[in-house]
Amino acid sequence: MTKKKLVIASRESALAMWQARYVQQCLQMVYPDLCVDIRGMTTRGDQILHQSLSKIGGKGLFIKELELALQQEVADIAVHSLKDVPMQLPKGFVLAAITKRANPLDAFVSHQYADLADLPPAAIVGTSSLRREAQIRLHYPHLQVKPLRGNVQTRLDKLDRQEYAAIILAAAGLERLGLDGRIRKILPAEVLLPAVGQGALAIEVAAHRQDLLKLLQPLHHPVTAACVTAERSMAKVLGGSCQVPLAAYCVEKSGMLELRGLVASADGTTVLRASAQACLEEAEQLGLNVAQQLTHQGAQQLITAVLSER
Numbered sequence: 580m581t582k583k584k585l586v587i588a589s590r591e592s593a594l595a596m597w598q599a600r601y602v603q604q605c606l607q608m609v610y611p612d613l614c615v616d617i618r619g620m621t622t623r624g625d626q627i628l629h630q631s632l633s634k635i636g637g638k639g640l641f642i643k644e645l646e647l648a649l650q651q652e653v654a655d656i657a658v659h660s661l662k663d664v665p666m667q668l669p670k671g672f673v674l675a676a677i678t679k680r681a682n683p684l685d686a687f688v689s690h691q692y693a694d695l696a697d698l699p700p701a702a703i704v705g706t707s708s709l710r711r712e713a714q715i716r717l718h719y720p721h722l723q724v725k726p727l728r729g730n731v732q733t734r735l736d737k738l739d740r741q742e743y744a745a746i747i748l749a750a751a752g753l754e755r756l757g758l759d760g761r762i763r764k765i766l767p768a769e770v771l772l773p774a775v776g777q778g779a780l781a782i783e784v785a786a787h788r789q790d791l792l793k794l795l796q797p798l799h800h801p802v803t804a805a806c807v808t809a810e811r812s813m814a815k816v817l818g819g820s821c822q823v824p825l826a827a828y829c830v831e832k833s834g835m836l837e838l839r840g841l842v843a844s845a846d847g848t849t850v851l852r853a854s855a856q857a858c859l860e861e862a863e864q865l866g867l868n869v870a871q872q873l874t875h876q877g878a879q880q881l882i883t884a885v886l887s888e889r
């Protein structure tokens with residue numbers, strides 16, 4: 580009898596490959612007889628590095644090629660950073676499993692300085708995320724924010740070439756790549772509310788592959804799934820994408836979910852915040868609730884204004 584085989588589609592960046600290997604190892608732990616291969620592929624998002632992501636069309640760019648591989652059955656599953664997965668998946672695809680969340684927070688990385696608060700006036704902070712930019716400008720209006728794109732190592736190289744006094748990266752990405760030694764400070768959610776889904780991995784399959792849902796079940800982490808469901812349902816209502824400064828962070832505490840949401844203007848002068856609690860079973864509703872509060876504060880107008888400026 581031939582061994583059963585499963586193919587993982589992954590982007591080729593070091594972080595994506597680490598994540599694919601992580602899922603490969605988890606699967607092999609649960610199914611020692613399963614043969615799991617990784618198929619690396621380049622996406623349009625990886626190729627276009629000179630323009631800001633929010634201008635070239637956002638998140639979908641990083642996952643389209645992988646979805647094509649699933650559709651053509653060149654691969655069985657695709658592993659993504661959940662943060663890079665659009666709120667609305669294209670028809671015919673589902674997220675079959677969400678893995679246990681790693682560090683969801685952002686990290687401050689700098690040679691000279693230990694914290695955002697230590698940066699002198701006009702110091703240059705690198706990030707291309709509107710969410711990070713707006714919150715930095717809110718708390719530290721004396722700093723300059725300059726675009727910074729590329730994979731994690733490229734961004735660190737640019738910091739090392741002294742193009743920036745500091746940069747902000749997701750803690751999870753640095754930790755996965757063994758680069759946590761570069762973290763000077765984990766930025767608390769009060770200063771920098773993280774991105775929807777940050778720190779969690781999503782395993783995507785073609786919707787007709789029902790067989791895979793059961794296979795992937797052991798990798799699914801229900802508490803993480805409830806948290807990110809709340810975050811994603813909030814973002815979906817608000818039309819969230821990386822084109823608008825939007826943040827959402829949900830934690831579970833003694834069986835209850837607590838969701839905090841934020842929508843801002845790019846310059847950080849207007850920041851709307853809302854929060855609510857619900858039980859795990861009502862994650863979706865919790866997201867709607869927080870989205871509704873933000874809408875009442877004028878989130879839609881803010882988002883429309885941000886989008887029309889671009």
Ligand SMILES: NCc1[nH]cc(CCC(=O)O)c1CC(=O)O
Nearest residue numbers: 660662748749751752777778779
């Ligand atoms: N935008 C790219 C991206 N997508 C996921 C991560 C980090 C890992 C994660 O959030 O799970 C990163 C790098 C970063 O933002 O620093």
